[in-house]
Amino acid sequence: MAKLFFKYGTVFSAKSLNLIATAHNYQTQGKEVLLLIPKIDTRSDGYVATRAGFKMPAELIDDDTDIFDLYASHRDKKDNIDCILVDECQMLKTKHIDQLREIVDTYGTPVICYGLRVSYTLELFDASKRLFELADKLEEIKTVCWFCNNKATHNLKIVDDKPIYEGDSIDIGGLEKFVPVCYHCYKNPKIE
């Protein structure tokens, strides 16, 4: 039975690397994968890219994209797709998560979503919340805190060496940086 997976983690937990490794595993077996990435992720430019330097082409999803229709059109073209992999899934709309769920149940194609659980303001992303509600399988991709050796659970936004706790939850690129932190270091970051 195909499943909807949500593999979540903090920034710097190698989510995109994990996605590309999974895509590579399918491809070495002669299987086809469909990679999707939200258009709002301005770093993406039609690719899933990792900090380690790997990249793979992905289809861009904007707010109006119906992913179910997109997948159906691939099937109409006889594209055989064995797995759908979604990067930065926290940036999707909740309706997109419903559409991915529908693909799993209608076509029996597994869908693996990679993304952040909570924003730097300590709120669940809407799409991540929907994934917690709908996914068959949840898996945490782990990494260590930037400041100590505890497991990182949250994302800290830093601008000009100061922690930022308020603002727009969807905020990427620019001068700010985000680091993975444990909750204690989120509240008390030892920024040099």
Ligand SMILES: [Zn+2]
């Ligand atoms: Zn820590």
